[in-house]
Amino acid sequence: MTDPGTNDRGHDRMQGPVVTRRSQVDEGGSTTDQRLLDSRGPTDWVHTDPWRVLRIQAEFVEGFGALAELGPAIAVFGSARTPVDHPFYAIGEEAGRKLAEAGFAVITGGGPGAMEAANKGACQAGGVSVGLGIELPFESGLNQWVDKGINFRYFFARKTMFVKYSQGFVVLPGGLGTLDELFEALTLVQTQKVTSFPIVLVGTAYWSGLVGWLRDTAMAEGKINPSDLDMFVVTDDIDEAVALMVASKEAP
Numbered sequence: 423m424t425d426p427g428t429n430d431r432g433h434d435r436m437q438g439p440v441v442t443r444r445s446q447v448d449e450g451g452s453t454t455d456q457r458l459l460d461s462r463g464p465t466d467w468v469h470t471d472p473w474r475v476l477r478i479q480a481e482f483v484e485g486f487g488a489l490a491e492l493g494p495a496i497a498v499f500g501s502a503r504t505p506v507d508h509p510f511y512a513i514g515e516e517a518g519r520k521l522a523e524a525g526f527a528v529i530t531g532g533g534p535g536a537m538e539a540a541n542k543g544a545c546q547a548g549g550v551s552v553g554l555g556i557e558l559p560f561e562s563g564l565n566q567w568v569d570k571g572i573n574f575r576y577f578f579a580r581k582t583m584f585v586k587y588s589q590g591f592v593v594l595p596g597g598l599g600t601l602d603e604l605f606e607a608l609t610l611v612q613t614q615k616v617t618s619f620p621i622v623l624v625g626t627a628y629w630s631g632l633v634g635w636l637r638d639t640a641m642a643e644g645k646i647n648p649s650d651l652d653m654f655v656v657t658d659d660i661d662e663a664v665a666l667m668v669a670s671k672e673a674p
């Protein structure tokens with residue numbers, strides 16, 4: 423008589439959580455670890471959408487994990503092409519510094535130009551300087567003033583992090599990337615996906631054309647409501663921008 427705890431050859435077979443004995447044992451079976459480590463097999467699956475879904479999921483997991491305990495934060499957007507000696511670079515630094523002094527972590531895209539300026543200001547003021555980088559064909563990497571950086575493959579996962587972990591946006595002069603970030607925020611406020619989310623455009627001269635078009639064309643033609651123009655403030659004064667962020671944080 424065989425011991426009831428073993429099969430005819432004296433072994434339990436465990437495959438993951440499943441235990442088999444006697445007639446149920448597949449003698450030729452390998453363990454999951456063996457199959458993982460022994461064979462490479464075809465590689466096409468790394469280029470399939472189901473696998474990409476896992477990578478996308480991993481970006482959310484990593485992002486949420488890294489940023490969950492960040493505390494109050496403001497995202498600063500602006501051109502990757504702002505030169506270091508341009509007045510808008512100095513304004514970016516001032517924004518980063520004053521936001522840090524007001525107790526905010528500063529989140530940027532982690533790249534060069536206005537992003538670097540805001541990270542530099544925050545870092546030099548002893549604040550928390552965060553960069554959410556993006557994999558690009560022309561990789562520039564995280565700027566040197568980022569103290570906490572995450573590199574994303576997917577723009578949409580990265581954009582979720584900006585909105586989820588900041589309480590407001592400061593938008594410095596920029597191009598398509600900056601406009602994308604600005605209009606995503608405006609759409610989320612307009613559709614009430616986010617509430618009490620101050621958006622400040624810094625640089626009255628730079629933004630006047632866009633604001634004029636929104637008022638004189640988009641609003642005049644009924645494509646946006648007059649109240650939509652109240653979703654953002656345009657200023658040249660960083661103190662005003664920071665004060666709006668502080669007031670929003672303190673509002674009940």
Ligand SMILES: C/C(=C\CNc1ncnc2c1ncn2[C@@H]1O[C@H](COP(=O)(O)O)[C@@H](O)[C@H]1O)CO
Nearest residue numbers: 499500501502503531533562596597598599600
């Ligand atoms: C153009 C160059 C580097 C680009 N590197 C970037 N790194 C991180 N984030 C970026 C980068 N480029 C754009 N972004 C995002 O868009 C916004 C700026 O875009 P814009 O078109 O320059 O206005 C910015 O806020 C980032 O989130 C080499 O110089």
